[in-house]
Amino acid sequence: MSNIPLTVKRSIELLGLMAIVTIVVIGRDIIMPMLMAFFISIMLLPVYRFLRKKKVPETLAIILPILLVAIFVSLIVWFFSNQIGILVKDFPQIKANVTQHINSLSDWISRITHYNGAEQKAFIQGKSDDLMNMGTSLAGGAAVTLSGVFVFIGLLPIYIYLMLFYKDILLRFIFMWFKTDHHPKVKEAIYETESIIKSYLIGLLIQITYMTILLGGILMLVGIKHALLIGVIFAILNLIPYVGALIGNVIGVLLTLTSSQELWPVLTVLGVIAFVQFLDNNILMPRIVGSKVKINALFAILGVFIGGSIAGVSGMFLALPVVAVLKIIFDRTDMFKQWGVLLGDERPARSPMTFPIFRKKKSVPLKSGTEKEE
Known part of the structure; x- marks a missing residue:
């Protein structure tokens, strides 16, 4: 790789980035549940290890943490169901309050513009009809989305169980990707990834x-x-x-x-x-x-929007931990170190435009006065 021209290396990086994004977009229905299960399984590792130290059988040590998560999710669902029931009971009062606010808004608009109440009512009625038509066309899509959510939730416990059960196989697979000389860095990255996610x-x-x-x-x-x-x-x-x-x-x-x-x-x-x-x-x-999570605000926001466009709400929730894991990997890889700098919030003490030392891949002083990989 050292003999490959720099332009070719950068082209390979960009092509690889495009390939990863394409794979995620095409396979998001498969990848997102697995990614969510991965993060949850990392969070459950301390409970699993504690139970194993107490001589609890491995299968039971995996199932019990999953049951705890299921109970937690069930309580959240019960709470929202209860609150929605309260809102339904208050619907007559809610309707009266909304009517009052709309009338007040209509009076205010009439005072500052030339639109009278009848014109406003016709406008609102037209927009309401448009919304109803849109809701009818989206009803089928909503049903499909709801079924997808149930499949997503149904797969999570299975993925979490299998990831905890086969974690040693997954770790061996990761180590076999790298030369023996790089294993200490790989081990450090795994431990730091686990620590940050937890x-x-x-x-x-x-x-x-x-x-x-x-x-x-x-x-x-x-x-x-x-x-x-x-x-x-x-x-x-x-x-x-x-x-x-x-x-x-x-x-x-x-x-x-x-x-x-x-x-x-x-x-x-x-x-x-x-x-x-x-x-x-x-x-x-x-x-x-x-x-623990040192991601600059620009790429945190970009990550949220990109994750949302790729995988919806689940992608928005997972955006920041995914970016944090990527930064850990980039910081420990000479080829991708510049990407780690781009994602992080460690600002060099002086402008790279005027001080060439801040353009290199080595430790440089930061504005906080500490040393960090640049």
Whole structure:
């Protein structure tokens, strides 16, 4: 490989990147459940190892952690089903509140524009008909998507069990890809990947817990209806980097508007969400997982959108841990070290345009004053 011209190497890299993306897009229905199962199995490894130390049979040591995950998911499904039932019971009041808000909005539009109430009503009716037609055309697609979700969930326990059961075969396969001289680096990368995935996923579970308690609890104390539902939805959506928080704010506002005819609850919800987000971003989350995943914001956002376009919601959730694993691999491979620099947030102390030393693949001082691979 050392005799291959640099332009050929870069062309091979780009072709390989295009091939990987093509494979993921074509086989996403197979790859995404396996990828999700891989991350969950990494998170369950400590439980599995603990049970094995206690002389629990291997099969039972694998099944028990999977049952814990199934119980956790079942509780989440039960919670949302219960909250949806409450929303259905409140539907008459919700309809009245929405009508009140629409009338207020219509009056405001009439005051600042030349459109009267009849024209606005005709416009809304036309758009409603368009939405109904769109919903009818998408009904079949929704059924297919729902069936895909059930298949996805059904395959996860099987994949998790088999990955834990055959983990030594998978590890041997990985080592056999590399020369013996490179095995120490491979071992280090495997351990670091496991550590980052565990700390990241466990940190996300902790984040969901404290954000639900903080946000839902404060909103309940203030007297906001559906406070716990807003807290859980925002906490789960917040797992999607950058984008999820925006969607969570919108859903929180919509739930508040449907449960009240006044404006102050909406402002309260936005204020509480902003306060909890400030605590999460600047105090709590950096102490839990922020020091483990060093991905710059630009490629974190790009990863979320690319993952979403390839595999939907599951791709958005998995984007950041996948990018983190790729960075670990790139940082330990001379051929791909520049890609690790691109994904990371380690900024050189000075501009590579004026200081040639910062253009090379070696340790350079960072703006924080520490040494890091460039």
